[in-house]
Amino acid sequence: MLSGESLVAVLVLLPVATAAASLAIKDERWRWLLIILPSGVLIAASLLLLAQVLENGPLTFTPSGPWDSLILIVELVLLAYFVYVGVARRHLLVLGLGATQLVLFALFKFAWLPSGFKVQPAFHIDLLAVIMCLVISVIGSLIVMYALNYMQSHERHLKLGATRQHVFFFYLVGFLGAMNGVVFANSLLWFLLFWGLTTLCCYHLIRHDLTDEAEQSGLRALWMNLVGGLALVTGMSLAYQASGSLSLLDLTGFGTVAPVMLLPLALFCFAGFTKAAQVPFQGWLLGAMVAPTPVSALLHSSTMVKAGVYLVLRLAPGYEGTYLSAGIAVFGAFVFMITSVLAISQNVSKRVLAYSTISSLGLIICCAGINTGLAIAAAIALIIYHAVVKGVLFLAVGIMEQSIHSRDIEDMEGLVTRLPALAGMAIIGMVVMLFVPFGVLFAKWAGLQAAAAAPTVWFSLVVTFLVVGSAAGIVFWVRWIGRLMSHTAAGAGAPEAAPPEAEPRGSLSYLVVAVLLAGGVVLSVLAAPLVSYLISPAGAAMGYNPALDTAGWHLKTPFGFFTPWVLFVVIGAALLLPTLLVRVRTEDIRPVYLCGEHRASTAGGPVFTSLGDQAVPLVTGGFYWSRAFGERSLNVWVNGAGIALLAALFVGVIV
């Protein structure tokens, strides 16, 4: 069996090597081979690493060799590249932030840190890191495989002269290596590099199509993430000044020095907020949807934004019981609520998904801020379930977009008859996201309980935000499912059902969506063992008491209790039995009520006689209530409140 060190090397370096190779290979068939084989290896390696860490406890080591120098060089090159982007694109914010970060980092490294300063250990891989690694490697690899199909038709659709897929896959696969580095690193110097690399990959993937909009969105993502990078470098300097250490273990109180260093921790968390696109930085994630769908899927489910919440969660033991913790809880809960409300007004599918991602990340951050064993368990569970389900939804929407050439929810009306398999998977995915007994709701249940029992005077505000946000979530998901389902029964003037060949059900991309969806459902059924074997031990490794009792496959907190599999059986029966047993004869089918006599249907659907004998075709549409919940009326308040909460966070920490 491979040693832990070599597994880590595989997980970080194999994606980088694959990325480099894919840059050289432009032939389609070789690319498939080149992508699929390492993806399999990556998945296997992450599972082996899990086995190792479960058996032997956290893996802690510093690789031998001149790695520190290499990391330093790459970091400097990377920062210089950001400055170059700022100059080349004439973007003052990118230029300024990049240059400041470069100068600050150089000063810190060369003028402040003693030469030859090494952080021991460079890697510390506990169960939380392994869970993240599984999310990145398994879901990330699946998304990369999906991209093989997707990018072919994407380029066919764009009618590009020369293919740019090799560049695309370079950044896409490299991203996975950088993300694994982020979650493994214990040395902040290493962490900073991997963090910067994710920013770089994200920027290039968003601007991949090279349209004006893509360039703009890419630059916006870049400068917002550079704000976070700058906070990270500043926080590093302050942490070093306060403790003389640059190890995450020390910062979170597991090392030799355990001072309460709230300001650097607050800065790190702030960096996490920017990466997780929390208000007021939500703009970059909303803009990221111009990129090809696999990019959005990757950014939203397994990489990038998850690095942000990972950092906040990783540092949680360090700020437990402080003002910062309470501030993070209130901020996260506020973002959870307000982005759910904003999502109600959106009719573009990818924007709905983006707001729902930001909202879920807010919930994870809120749970980290609540900072009890139960809350941490809820946060980890939410990371896992959200990654799987959001992957399903983005990938499904990607296929829909390529099939119907629109990403507008209004145009998705009746997809259950046009693309039954895909619409079915999307609907199940949304139900998994929204309702009991599935995993996301289990995490929400635990989070709500943790919030109600939270050790902070602000808990009442937190629970209020949480309940309003979850109600808002019901509205936009159910409406979307409703639009997908709306159809006229066959034989009553329905448009012709799509021929089976409209849906390439056997293709790799369909397979990936199905596998992810099955994974989400299975993990939901197995919520109790998942908690007892992974989530609770991961919390325990961070110093939290396991708060969930899973004996007998129940999920039991000190205050509440349910049994996932029983609910699965009962609710499954309530939904499936009618589906299977109800028989409807064709002669029982009647046309809908239309406030006028039906006329013969046309190709566009039913037509009825309205006032003055006018023939009026039947049209239905969705309500989005944009005057009440729209960005135009709310954004000023949302961003203002977000900035105010962050300001309150920092003022409280400093004072």
Add this chain to the structure above:
Amino acid sequence: MSLTELLIGLAALVLAPFVGGFLRGVDRRVTARMQGRIGPPVRQPFYDFLKLWAKALSLPNKASLVWAWAYLLLTMVTVFMLFAGQDLLIIFFVLAFAAACLAFGAYSVRSPYAHIGAHRELLQILSYEPILLLTVVAIFLQTGTFMVSGVLEHGQPLLLTLPLAFVAVLVALGIKLRKSPFDISASEHAHQELVRGVYTEYSGRTLALIELAHWYQLVLILAFVALFWAQPLWAGVLLALGAYFLEFVVDNVTARLRWTWMLSISWGKGVGLVLLNIVLIQFVFSSARV
């Protein structure tokens, strides 16, 4: 779950339709008296149900019937769980799923009136869901548990320390029972702009299913209200019946209003009241938590 709880839950499943139907009959009778009519006999809802059930099937597609069944069955699950002393949060999560099934049923048909109703149904969920969940949290703060069985064992009547939350629950009750001024997703009597909202495409047996689900839901919500005075239980039952009677009065003296008004009442006043109550508990009624 103990055997007793299981049996009580099953008994509730059997008895709830009779209690719910009877209460609906009382509702119609009392409402008629308030309007100066004599009104139908109290048994009338059962006659209506049987008559609807006996009608030949007529529906726009299969999906709408499936969702009507799902709505009924999931509502039954919540009733069972409440009477079997289960977790209040989970009960309301399942109830939200049930409510969504009603909307799904309306959405699954390509019908303009049903769609308007379904959208408004979502607004109703948006209005009452936060009040109910936040009230559950307030109950937790007093009893230290989310389990109905634990709440029942709590010695003190909750109403004494949660009066503001109770008022908010009355608002949620009105929305959940679709009484005026909150009957915006389906007007009680066919109105022109809505026809019958979410129910437009249901008739005969499928409408009977939905009516049955409403009876279950009525029992569920009133049982939740009764939790505010759980010991002795008869006081709780009286409290619930009193709340139900109050809904008749409000229903008869108000007219259907706009959804924006409903949302501002439920979020502003409703959620605000529960929040205020929680803060009062936190700082006035007990000093346990700092």
